[in-house]
Amino acid sequence: MPNAHDVLFRTLADPTRRAIFERLCSEGEQTVGALTVRAGVSQPAVSKHLALLKQAGLVRDRHEGRRTHYSAQLGALTPLIDWTNQMAGFWESRFDNLEDLLKRMDQ
Secondary structure, eight states: OOOHHHHHHHHHTSHHHHHHHHHHHHHOOEEHHHHHHHHSSOHHHHHHHHHHHHHTTSEEEEEETTEEEEEEOGGGGHHHHHHHHHHHHHHHHHHHHHHHHHHHHHO
């Protein structure tokens, strides 16, 4: 079973899906129709992307009459933020060790 950050990376790897998510983050809640206007793909394709984003926990939907409104769930990015912080700590340590080595070689 894939872990949380694998699911998020896989979901956000698609550039169209990532653009839809970024648009929801920057512009707030939107309908499928509004998202389709600037997505560059068909409405059924946008709906499929939204379904995958919802499945990954990155968006939630709210039904209002016949329309469905989608909004970004930024808290769902927590596993990626945690992983990125872990990797940053790893690389900072490696670069510190490299810097120390280069200083010793210069002496």
